[in-house]
Amino acid sequence: MELSTLTLEIFSKLEQKWLHHCEGKKTRVLSIDGGGTTGNVACAALVHLEDQIQHKTGDSNARIADFFDIVVGTGIGALLAAMLVADDGSGRPLFSARDAADFVAENQAKLFKVRNVGVLRRRIRFSGRSMDSVLKEAFRRDDGKVLTLKDTCKSLLVPCFDLNSSAPFVFSRADAIESPSFDFELWKVIRATSATPSMFKPYKLSSSDGKTSCLAVDGGLVMNNPTAAAVTHVLHNKRDFPSVTGVDDLLVLSIGNGPLSSPSRMKINRNGDCSTASVVGIVLDGVSETVDQMLGNAFCWNPNDYVRIQRYSTGERCGEYAGEVLTERGVESLPFGGKRLLTETNGQRIGGFVQRLVASGRSSLPPSPCKETAVSPLVNGR
Numbered sequence: 001m002e003l004s005t006l007t008l009e010i011f012s013k014l015e016q017k018w019l020h021h022c023e024g025k026k027t028r029v030l031s032i033d034g035g036g037t038t039g040n041v042a043c044a045a046l047v048h049l050e051d052q053i054q055h056k057t058g059d060s061n062a063r064i065a066d067f068f069d070i071v072v073g074t075g076i077g078a079l080l081a082a083m084l085v086a087d088d089g090s091g092r093p094l095f096s097a098r099d100a101a102d103f104v105a106e107n108q109a110k111l112f113k114v115r116n117v118g119v120l121r122r123r124i125r126f127s128g129r130s131m132d133s134v135l136k137e138a139f140r141r142d143d144g145k146v147l148t149l150k151d152t153c154k155s156l157l158v159p160c161f162d163l164n165s166s167a168p169f170v171f172s173r174a175d176a177i178e179s180p181s182f183d184f185e186l187w188k189v190i191r192a193t194s195a196t197p198s199m200f201k202p203y204k205l206s207s208s209d210g211k212t213s214c215l216a217v218d219g220g221l222v223m224n225n226p227t228a229a230a231v232t233h234v235l236h237n238k239r240d241f242p243s244v245t246g247v248d249d250l251l252v253l254s255i256g257n258g259p260l261s262s263p264s265r266m267k268i269n270r271n272g273d274c275s276t277a278s279v280v281g282i283v284l285d286g287v288s289e290t291v292d293q294m295l296g297n298a299f300c301w302n303p304n305d306y307v308r309i310q311r312y313s314t315g316e317r318c319g320e321y322a323g324e325v326l327t328e329r330g331v332e333s334l335p336f337g338g339k340r341l342l343t344e345t346n347g348q349r350i351g352g353f354v355q356r357l358v359a360s361g362r363s364s365l366p367p368s369p370c371k372e373t374a375v376s377p378l379v380n381g382r
Contacts, residue, residue, distance in 0.1 A: 025360050026251040026305065027234055027244050030068045030084075031227035033310075034075025034193070034220035035257040035284050037112045041311050041325045042077055043101035045255045046084070048326055048347055050097035052354040065093045067357040068253075069241070070155035072230040074219040077257060078158045078193045079104065082139070082186050085152040089141055093153055107134045112199075126199045128191075135187035147186045148208060149176035154363070155240055157233055159219035159226055160192045163202055168222045169214050170229060174237055180209040192216035225288035227254040227295055247298050247305070251360075253353055254292070256310030258325070259285050296333030307353050308333070309346045326350075 032042050046064065054062045065071070065085050073081030083100040084093055095103065104111070113130035139147045149156065155173050162169040171189045175182035188205040195203040196218040206213045223229055231250065234241045243249060292308050299306035311325040326347035331339050344352070 025243075026249055027070070027241050028068045028357060028363065029227070029230050029234060029250060029252045030064065030071045030081070031225070031230050031252070031254040032071070032073040032077030032081050033226075033255065033257045033288055034073070034077050034218070034224045035288070036076060038108060039076040039080060039101075039104050039257060041258040042080055042255050043097075043104060044323055044325055045309050045346070045350065046080060046097040047101050049253075049350050049354065052351050053358065056354055056358045063093045064097055065154050066362045067354075068154060069363050070157065070230055070234060072157035072159075072226045072233075073193075074159055074223055074226045075194050075196075076104070077226075077255070078219070079135075079138075079190045082152070082156060082158070082190055085154045085156050086139060086147055086186065087151045087153045089143065089145070091153055094141070094147075103138060110134045124199075125201075128200055128203070131191060131194070131200075132187070135190050139186040139190075148183050149173050149186060149189065150183055151186070155233075157226065157230055158189050158193050159223040159229055160195070160214065160216040161219060161222050163215040163217060164213070168219075169216065170233075172233070174233070174240055181207050181211040183208040193219040196220070220284050220287070223287070223291075224284040225254065225256070225291040227252060228291045231295070231298075248302060250305060251353075251356065252295070252299070252306045253350075254295070254306070254308045256288060256308065258311040293333050293337070297335050300335040303332070304356075307349055309350060311346075 032046075050062075050064050053064065053067060054060050063084070071081045071085050073079070080100050083095040083103065084097065086094040088094040110130050111134050113127040115125055115127050136146075141147065145151075149171060150173065152173050156171075157173075158171040160169050160171070161167075171184055171192070172182065176184070184205060184207055188203075192203050192205055192214065193216070194200065195216055200218075203216045204213065205216065219226070231247065231252065234244055234250065235246070288310075292310075295306050295308075296303075308331075309325070310331065311328060312331050327345055330342040330344050330346050330349045332342055333339055342349070
């Protein structure tokens with residue numbers, strides 16, 4: 001009996017020590033939508049987010065990864081998410097937000113290089129080889145190491161749809177830490193979530209040990225807005241997030257990439273049917289807005305803990321499109337349906353969110369598992 005009591009006390013003290021850093025803090029989630037090929041809206045929001053973090057901390061070296069515990073992205077959003085948390089080998093992010101935005105802008109023509117296919121070369125597809133070369137460059141360190149899911153300084157989630165299982169497949173750093181059967185090269189993960197069926201062939205990839213394979217198409221078809229996937233992951237992953245018991249313990253920033261189904265881009269065929277491209281845009285926008293509505297309901301008692309940044313006005317994409325999202329008034333989903341126009345601009349909402357981030361301090365989760373100080377994974381800890 002005495003041994004049992006002593007053991008209980010020891011484990012109680014260890015638990016208190018482990019959770020001490022979490023007291024008074026919320027787990028911070030950053031989600032970046034897929035959609036489109038430019039990522040203009042997300043890039044503008046992320047650069048502003050990091051600028052605000054540096055301004056409010058007075059630290060020009062502060063990064064987004066310093067103040068978020070998990071980052072999730074789909075498609076072009078996954079590329080940005082992975083760049084923000086890729087480990088440079090010292091436990092620091094490989095890219096700043098501005099570096100990531102510049103990289104995407106400079107390599108857009110290569111990432112989405114158009115090629116004509118078919119007998120009459122009328123079908124338009126993007127070059128997989130061209131995208132491969134750009135992604136390999138992004139996720140290879142100066143020392144030549146090709147980064148995998150484990151080589152990130154914060155938790156990362158990236159969804160796709162697996163044609164082999166006819167079900168969503170979520171690439172996860174947590175799974176990669178537990179088993180090499182779920183560790184994939186980062187560039188291949190981004191390639192998988194970007195394989196839009198109408199523009200790319202399905203992409204086949206295998207884990208580090210070759211035991212897990214996936215025939216992937218665009219994650220946006222099922223999780224264009226991956227915020228719900230991130231929230232669910234955090235709620236159930238007790239190994240990485242032991243103090244989270246409900247949405248009251250979360251602080252969530254969700255960044256959109258602008259609507260894809262605006263009237264100016266809606267094409268109706270001669271027979272009166274919507275074009276395939278228009279239907280895809282409607283599906284992606286519908287998925288994103290449905291998730292936003294669900295999260296609005298989940299956070300109805302603490303609405304300030306969930307902020308959605310999205311460009312809702314219509315119009316063609318242009319050079320000024322990116323910056324305009326920051327000056328637009330924010331839009332908030334109401335519980336049980338509908339939206340309301342806020343008095344704050346999206347830029348001001350990001351600033352207010354950063355104020356809360358900085359006030360609660362930097363993230364204090366265990367460092368990247370590629371570091372010697374990493375916490376050993378539990379056998380059944382997730």
